[in-house]
Amino acid sequence: xxxxxxxxxxxxxxxxxxxxxxxxxxxxxxxxxxxxxxxxxxxxxxxxxxxxxxxxxxxxxxxxxxxxxxxxxxxxxxxxxxxxxxxxxxxxxxxxxxxxxxxxxxxxxxxxxxxxxxxxxxxxxxxxxxxxxxxxxxxxxxxxxxxxxxxxxxxxxxxxxxxxxxxxxxxxxxxx
Amino acid sequence: xxxxxxxxxxxxxxxxxxxxxxxxxxxxxxxxxxxxxxxxxxxxxxxxxxxxxxxxxxxxxxxxxxxxxxxxxxxxxxxxxxxxxxxxxxxxxxxxxxxxxxxxxxxxxxxxxxxxxxxxxxxxxxxxxxxxxxxxxxxxxxxxxxxxxxxxxxxxxxxxxxxxxxxxxxxxxxxxxxxxxxxxxxxxxxxxxxxxxxxxxxxxxxxxxxxxxxx
Numbered sequence: 600x601x602x603x604x605x606x607x608x609x610x611x612x613x614x615x616x617x618x619x620x621x622x623x624x625x626x627x628x629x630x631x632x633x634x635x636x637x638x639x640x641x642x643x644x645x646x647x648x649x650x651x652x653x654x655x656x657x658x659x660x661x662x663x664x665x666x667x668x669x670x671x672x673x674x675x676x677x678x679x680x681x682x683x684x685x686x687x688x689x690x691x692x693x694x695x696x697x698x699x700x701x702x703x704x705x706x707x708x709x710x711x712x713x714x715x716x717x718x719x720x721x722x723x724x725x726x727x728x729x730x731x732x733x734x735x736x737x738x739x740x741x742x743x744x745x746x747x748x749x750x751x752x753x754x755x756x757x758x759x760x761x762x763x764x765x766x767x768x769x770x771x772x773x774x775x
Numbered sequence: 776x777x778x779x780x781x782x783x784x785x786x787x788x789x790x791x792x793x794x795x796x797x798x799x800x801x802x803x804x805x806x807x808x809x810x811x812x813x814x815x816x817x818x819x820x821x822x823x824x825x826x827x828x829x830x831x832x833x834x835x836x837x838x839x840x841x842x843x844x845x846x847x848x849x850x851x852x853x854x855x856x857x858x859x860x861x862x863x864x865x866x867x868x869x870x871x872x873x874x875x876x877x878x879x880x881x882x883x884x885x886x887x888x889x890x891x892x893x894x895x896x897x898x899x900x901x902x903x904x905x906x907x908x909x910x911x912x913x914x915x916x917x918x919x920x921x922x923x924x925x926x927x928x929x930x931x932x933x934x935x936x937x938x939x940x941x942x943x944x945x946x947x948x949x950x951x952x953x954x955x956x957x958x959x960x961x962x963x964x965x966x967x968x969x970x971x972x973x974x975x976x977x978x979x980x981x982x983x984x985x986x987x988x989x990x
């Protein structure tokens with residue numbers, strides 16, 4: 600994603616490290632959409648996702664001098680985004696299980712529509728399950744990395760992914 | 776394995792997760808089970824659909840908000856640095872003033888002590904002059920001792936004259952530790968003390984010699 604999103608990346612990063620506001624804005628323009636999508640898929644609301652995006656790029660602009668170019672710039676920004684988004688989930692006291700989620704929403708298995716579109720099904724997952732599905736299946740994080748970011752075990756991450764797919768399988772039955 | 780694969784096993788096969796030793800059996804089952812193959816295929820499709828979900832765009836005013844926060848943080852940092860520098864300067868000045876007030880009496884004490892040693896040294900010199908040593912005979916060893924004492928006294932007098940000719944810095948200083956006047960005064964005091972001791976020894980040498988001669 601790096602070379603497509605930010606042409607002449609090395610020069611732009613060097614200028615951003617020197618505090619050039621135009622270079623900092625170029626970085627924002629290049630990576631705000633993937634960062635926002637990641638935040639939006641983890642966070643429950645648009646407002647939370649936009650707050651996470653703002654916090655992420657505030658951190659990126661302040662800490663760009665610490666970026667040593669060891670991984671891709673997007674990899675660095677992505678880790679800040681996911682960390683901020685998961686922090687936001689924790690702050691909002693996320694619900695860790697789908698059962699509790701459904702209980703709180705007053706939904707039982709009988710009331711779930713037979714078929715949902717993928718967006719709705721994703722929204723219906725618990726915050727943690729949705730975050731694990733997105734980080735693992737879309738962003739390509741390993742269970743070890745997800746566990747470290749969430750402060751949980753690897754088996755927790757694996758079981759969340761498994762349960763989330765079981766649910767998605769049921770809700771999307773025949774729609775795939 | 777007769778039952779179909781569980782979701783966790785299908786995911787492990789999809790992700791190539793070899794940490795589960797039972798995965799070999801699951802793969803064997805998968806090879807001969809069209810239902811589980813279909814499930815695995817659906818998993819792959821779901822992943823592809825997740826990755827193909829439409830991109831969402833944030834509001835346009837997010838970056839201006841980031842810029843405003845950065846500006847506010849920079850201003851706060853500048854003010855914090857100014858306050859920090861001011862506090863450091865105040866603390867340094869307080870340390871200087873305290874040290875100065877502690878050191879000032881020391882300087883005054885040294886000055887008083889020099890005056891006393893100088894007076895004592897002059898009294899001894901006066902007594903020696905009254906004794907009129909030039910008129911009194913000295914034996915060989917006493918004469919050598921007296922000459923060495925007088926030579927040293929002459930050296931000290933020369934050093935003291937040198938100190939007197941150098942202009943005196945003011946006694947009140949904000950940095951007593953580095954005050955050159957302080958070390959000069961210490962040196963002057965040391966010389967005067969030595970001169971006092973030598974003068975005392977010189978007087979005693981003459982007195983003892985004359986006592987020995989008298990008996």
